[in-house]
Amino acid sequence: MAEREPQPPVIQVQLPAITVHYQDVTKFAGDKVWLKTDVKAAKIRQVVVPTTGHPEATQSDTSQHDSIETNVFKESEEEKVEKSSQNTEPTTPSSSSDVTGQIASMNLSDGMMNFIAFENLRHLMENNKFLEAVDLIEEFLPSPCQQLMMSECYFQLGRERNALRCVEALQTMMTSSPRPMVGDVTKLVDIYISDSSYIRALILLSCCAKLYKFDSNPIISVVGIMHCSFYCYHVIKALAQEGDRMKGIATDVGLEMITDMLKELRSVSGADKDDKANMEAVGLNYVGASYDAVGKYKKAFECYNEGVGLMKKTFGLEAAKYNVFGDLLSNIGTAHAYLGDYPMAESFYLQSLDVYEKAENWSSYEVKHENIKMSKKNLRNTQEKYKK
Structure with a gap:
């Protein structure tokens, strides 16, 4: 029987549930905004x-700001001439100017x-x-x-x-x-x-x-x-x-x-210093994951490391209470795996699993269980490659 090929590691990215207080009412930020x-x-x-x-434009309940002058971009005549050498789009018998002229002639x-x-x-x-x-x-x-x-x-x-x-x-x-x-x-x-x-x-x-x-x-x-x-x-x-x-x-x-x-x-x-630091670490995780998505693993590694450094600097030993700290460690492991450094990947996956068990801000038990399951799968695949 052919040996099973280990699956590539999975990037850990999640949208945390965050409770905020606004106008004396407790809400979830983004509640219903991002639902399908x-x-x-x-x-x-x-x-x-x-x-x-x-008339349908409405003003949100925000602080007032002066109107900003609007600069509308239109392509210059020089750029229109220059673009002809770059354009590879095939021409068609009926051009937009023909259609525009037909519309203008209608009553x-x-x-x-x-x-x-x-x-x-x-x-x-x-x-x-x-x-x-x-x-x-x-x-x-x-x-x-x-x-x-x-x-x-x-x-x-x-x-x-x-x-x-x-x-x-x-x-x-x-x-x-x-x-x-x-x-x-x-x-x-x-x-x-x-x-x-x-x-x-x-x-x-x-x-x-x-x-x-x-x-x-x-x-x-x-x-x-x-x-x-x-x-x-x-x-x-x-x-x-x-x-x-x-x-x-x-x-x-x-x-x-x-x-x-x-x-x-x-x-x-x-903003509250701790809340902002936590959100900044989450943002760094998303930026790192984006670099991972386009294959820039070293840049992703830098973002994850920066996020870990921010969490340690802000929270010290309390950083393990936040699940994003586990996400960052897990994704550092994934970056090492993509770069072929399997021993380091194994080390960071183990660290992430420890944080996931200790984290206190999970939105649900199901989310916690899924993240632990994913990190264990990444660890297992890495260990299989390490043994080869």
């Missing part, structure tokens, strides 16, 4: 992202014209005709939706510089008064993830992290940004698994965005 919706993306006829001055209301134009845009993007889609989007009035779609097209076309300008413009729009409710934006992110629209989800998650900073309660801000990091990791992992250009976006853009989220979390002032 029963509404399928295919059934949605139109998704409206609140824009500045839009339609502004609302109906916008609806038809967006339906045409959706059709072009679904059929990977991103060059035509860009030409059509630039005819739209500046809005968050326009910048979101334009940034996705540029990412798909490999024009990262242009895409990042659009993302920056979108972030400015979203964080200018009146701002959309962050919960509404995260629901839209959830729909995009469910529909495998990972680039859009990644872009909006970067906006959500910035929106959370406007909350008047600093612990809500810290926990909210941590939630964004958790889902950003899963988006990066999904993009990396698709390979080719999508893995490139995960590596070149996703890693930068999740690292920026960690910076946003660290910049929040007024």
Whole structure:
């Protein structure tokens, strides 16, 4: 009988259940925000992202900030000329300008014209005709939706510089008064993830992290940004698994965005020191897991080590009370295993199992049991390779 091939080690990543006190009511941060919706993306006829001055745009219960001037990105004429040498997209007999001209000749209301134009845009993007889609989007009035779609097209076309300008413009729009409710934006992110629209989800998650900073309660801000990091990791992992250009976006853009989220979390002032340190360690674990997902194991190792150092510095011997300390140790073991250092991997897996038994902040016994089971499996596979 052929010898069973040991399975690759599993990265330990979990979303902790964190109780926070806000306006004298105890809530779970992110409660219901990230639950899967029963509404399928295919059934949605139109998704409206609140824009500045839009009657549906609502102001969250946050501290007031001055409005920020919105800089809308459009491709310059020089860049349009330059892009022709980079473009590999096949041309089609019917161009977006033809369709736009046909729409303009119709006797339609502004609302109906916008609806038809967006339906045409959706059709072009679904059929990977991103060059035509860009030409059509630039005819739209500046809005968050326009910048979101334009940034996705540029990412798909490999024009990262242009895409990042659009993302920056979108972030400015979203964080200018009146701002959309962050919960509404995260629901839209959830729909995009469910529909495998990972680039859009990644872009909006970067906006959500910035929106959370406007909350008047600093612990809500810290926990909210941590939630964004958790889902950003899963988006990066999904993009990396698709390979080719999508893995490139995960590596070149996703890693930068999740690292920026960690910076946003660290910049929040007024939060409880211990709570913030715990959330920062969780964030470092997500950043490390994201590096693991794209195959950058040494960088992942650095993130996990930094998280362990932070926990030891903040909590000392009490660090073992927090399950994230066990996650970080386990993932250091996984990084060593990927790099072929099996004795060190074995040592860190054993340390993680000890912490998992001692940790006091598990959300449930089932989660604790699953993590212990996963670490034991990683340890067993490592020991099998070590013996060979």
